[in-house]
Amino acid sequence: MLERLDRLETLRKLKELQDRIAELAYRLTGEEPAAWVPRVDLLEDEDHYILLVDLPGVRPEDLELLEEGNRVTLAGVRHPLPGTYLLEERPMGTFRRTLDLPGPIEEGTAQAALRQGVLEVRFRKRPGTPLPVAQ
Numbered sequence: 001m002l003e004r005l006d007r008l009e010t011l012r013k014l015k016e017l018q019d020r021i022a023e024l025a026y027r028l029t030g031e032e033p034a035a036w037v038p039r040v041d042l043l044e045d046e047d048h049y050i051l052l053v054d055l056p057g058v059r060p061e062d063l064e065l066l067e068e069g070n071r072v073t074l075a076g077v078r079h080p081l082p083g084t085y086l087l088e089e090r091p092m093g094t095f096r097r098t099l100d101l102p103g104p105i106e107e108g109t110a111q112a113a114l115r116q117g118v119l120e121v122r123f124r125k126r127p128g129t130p131l132p133v134a135q
Contacts, residue, residue, distance in 0.1 A: 011088070035093030038074075042099065049101045049123045056090065056117030057081075065121065067110060070101040072123070 041052040053074060055063075063076040075096045101123065109124040 008086070034075075034096040036078075036091030036095050037097055038095055040097060040099065042101070044102070044125075047125055049103075049105065049125065051099070051119075051121040051123070053097070053119040053121070054117065055114065055119050058114075058117075058119075060114050063112075063114070063119070065110060065112065067105065067107050067123070070104050071098060072101060072121075073098040074119075074121075 039054045043050040043052070051072065051074075055076070055078070058076055058078045062079070063074065066073040066075075073096065075094070077094045078090075078092050080092045104126040105123040106126050110121055112119060112121045114120075
């Protein structure tokens with residue numbers, strides 16, 4: 001006999017399966033898995049590389065930015081809100097995103113602002129970095 005699928009129960013079971021897979025990956029690699037990966041845009045002007053990251057619902061104190069040469073890593077967490085989710089399409093949990101910028105930056109000069117769920121990080125280019133070419 002076929003059982004009627006309850007949508008919320010199905011979503012709960014899928015979430016449990018995701019959690020079990022993440023736990024297995026952690027046991028195998030020793031690295032905490034990222035639950036999601038935010039979308040980004042990368043722009044440049046004469047003096048800066050500008051990184052725009054979609055982070056709705058993420059608090060500034062839950063973000064971490066690491067600069068290494070021209071490699072930038074952004075990590076953090078989006079916490080669930082209080083209440084019972086009837087529909088959950090936006091991912092929760094930890095995230096990590098690493099990008100290689102097209103050229104060298106002056107380490108320690110990054111300026112960040114989180115406005116309306118979009119993080120903007122400006123990295124000052126190292127002097128002598130070629131100017132962007134118009135397309």
